[in-house]
Amino acid sequence: MHTDDITACAVSFDRSRVATGQNGQKPLICIWNSVSGEFECQKRMGKGCRLVTAIAFSGTGKYIAASDAAE
Numbered sequence: 001m002h003t004d005d006i007t008a009c010a011v012s013f014d015r016s017r018v019a020t021g022q023n024g025q026k027p028l029i030c031i032w033n034s035v036s037g038e039f040e041c042q043k044r045m046g047k048g049c050r051l052v053t054a055i056a057f058s059g060t061g062k063y064i065a066a067s068d069a070a071e
Contacts, residue, residue, distance in 0.1 A: 001028070001030045001039050001042060002020065002022045002028060002030060003022070003024065003028065004022045004023045004024035004027070005022060005023045005024075006020050006021070006022050006023075007021055007022060007023050007051050007052055007053065008020065008021035008052045008053060008054055008055040008066070009021075009055065010055045010056050010057055010064075011034065011057075012034075012057040012061040013057065013059060013061060014061060015034060016033065016034055016035065016061070017031055017032065017033060017034055017040070017057070017061065018031070018032045018034045019031050019032075019055050019057065019064050019066075020032070020055070021045075021051075021052025021055045021066055022051070022052060023050070023051040023052075024050075024051065025050070026044055026045070026049075027044070027045040027049050027050070027051055027052050027068065028042050028043070028044055028045070029042060029043045029044075029045065029052060029055065029064065029066055030042045031064075043064075045066070045068055048070045048071070049068040049069075049070050050068060050069045050070060050071075051068060051069050052066050052067070052068055053067050053068060053069050054066065054067045055067075
């Protein structure tokens with residue numbers, strides 16, 4: 001599902017999901033099921049973002065926080 005290099009990765013606390021973030025002009029964050037390996041969803045970072053530098057799940061696994069290298 002990624003269209004460029006993966007630059008960040010996080011695993012949920014219950015280890016059921018993995019989030020990955022990528023490099024590029026319109027970086028994507030993808031969520032994967034870590035048990036089946038199936039793709040679940042994606043979110044495109046906002047205008048002006050260049051790459052996902054860090055990504056993390058909340059304690060409950062309901063939310064994801066990501067930072068980018070925007071100017």
